[in-house]
Amino acid sequence: MEHPPNDRAATLVDVAKLAKVSRATAARALGGYGLVTDATRERVLAAANELNYRVNELARSMRSGRSLTIGVVVADIANSFFNTAIRAIIETASGAGYQILVLNTDDDIERERGAVRVLTEKRVDGLIVVPASRTDIAHLKGGGDPEVPLVLLDRYVDTDDIDYVISDDFAAAQGAIQELERLGHTKIGLLVATAQVREYIPALPDAVVSTVHERYCGALEAMPHSSRNGAWVRFSRGNVDTASQAALEILQEEYRPTAILATNEEMALGVVQAANNLGIAIGSDLSIIAFDDAPWARVFNPPISVIRRPVEALGSMAVRLLLRKMEDSTFRESFKLKAELVMRGSVRQL
Amino acid sequence: MEHPPNDRAATLVDVAKLAKVSRATAARALGGYGLVTDATRERVLAAANELNYRVNELARSMRSGRSLTIGVVVADIANSFFNTAIRAIIETASGAGYQILVLNTDDDIERERGAVRVLTEKRVDGLIVVPASRTDIAHLKGGGDPEVPLVLLDRYVDTDDIDYVISDDFAAAQGAIQELERLGHTKIGLLVATAQVREYIPALPDAVVSTVHERYCGALEAMPHSSRNGAWVRFSRGNVDTASQAALEILQEEYRPTAILATNEEMALGVVQAANNLGIAIGSDLSIIAFDDAPWARVFNPPISVIRRPVEALGSMAVRLLLRKMEDSTFRESFKLKAELVMRGSVRQL
């Protein structure tokens, strides 16, 4: 009963022929645009159905100039913040009919450049990028002529002509330190995830990403003088083992801190691991607050206090902002969302 | 110094004109195929550079019939197994010049159908799917004529004409239970992540995904008779809170088990949370083994014993298999990789 047009997939022409209409009419009936009688529409749909027709989105995109695809360039999809954000991005985008191309950079600027290039060539309608650098951003400013709409996620860069959706990490870090002080802590350590670093170092590297900068500065500003000499501060690569090494160093200082702020999931796990190794009990001997409410944080014993950022909101907001910019290329707006401090058993009052 | 062809992005014609060659020659020089003199190639590349030319992959794909894009349809990108696999998929694919379109189904078969349809319409060159059902698979068998190469990841389905890359979960579950018995455990509970279930139930639901089936059957087969009545078995939705409820029920049985096997990350966290709530000490009062070596597992106190599946290998294998199938449509092969039991402090010898 099928009309197999030889062997190849059915095309618009096949449908049009079978329905005895022109290509234009068939396209209108199938695409749901323009005008068609109910009768002809039905005829076309029946034909399409019989031939098991699938529109070729490549052709449609080329002709219409819209690919219905959004490119997402992210530091590390295995990190819980990013994959939760991507989940929200996929959700929001597919609700609006857009699909997502995801690339991973591991915070490598060269890979980011390549990613943006590939996505541009694939003619994505828009781009969501977690930039690996605050200053190396020429490739984001459209080396090309008609620029692809772009929204930065999680981090801003050193220019005022690129919109972003971020959380207020300065305030969040500041608030966490203040809360520790309120509870009597005066010796406070800081473990900062910093992709730009090989292993871990005590001093702030030159070029760091905005989140690193904000979290460090926010924490430092609130820090009691006794904690500002940097003995309890380390900037570490974003993996658990390195973080653990760095935390060990901090915790083995002559006067060790009574509390540590960890700036992401990996740093938090590193601190916990180091504390376990040294037999230091979290919650009683050492208090800890971490950025991002990873799924395991509240299940730990004691549960870990966290700075909960509105991850889903950040992701879906980035998409919605991007969609608006795609409609109106002059539209400009940026968002900085508040994070929430969630205190749990990992912090003790002194 | 630029030659802005009005306002639009430079196209192949613009480059050809500036380089004073035909479109075909320009295409050959830029695309790196066919024959061109070094001299003309340089001229073309210089022109392309001056015009900041970016090839339109949409057009290239349409003409060449290859989109250099692979579709990935996954249950939940926020789950650590899946996002680690996706990371490997992106890595392997981009090494071969392919980009990844990711869709999320939450194990909903309707969404899976929609995802496959969209990706087919976007003319992906291949498809990697984590199927939400073992039987509802018509949409995977190419309702269309020339089928898109397909590889299943993590789960097989009830047909022998679709290739897959999975881990040997039956053997893994069996091995874990046997090890518990070897250590003296006779009362062993089982918490099985089952997307098909609303909350949690004690009996195996009708239609479950292959991983659920394999893990359950593997565990059951090794189970001592004392543990087979099902009092300590629950099938739970894949989120921590539901899992925790289910675990609470198991742990509040009159004779509670001395060990529990949890079939994924969420189930493991659920057990830990329930144990914490009841004041049951993991490692001494209750032993636990979990599927998947999530990043937090070894950092817990005590560290959680896990069944470590070769996640990256599964992901990159799926891509390599798919690439081979794309080259040769008759190529058939499937892989079942071994998992490794990693014993840590969460399991005690009785």
Added chain:
DNA sequence: CTGAAAGCGCTTACAG
């Protein structure tokens, strides 16, 4: 409401 024609930006044979 429907159709004939042109064209999106490339690549693919086919000549030369």
Added chain:
DNA sequence: CTGAAAGCGCTTACAG
């Protein structure tokens, strides 16, 4: 080694 022509499968004006 290079070019002229055709065509991938659609949509977009433009007529009627």
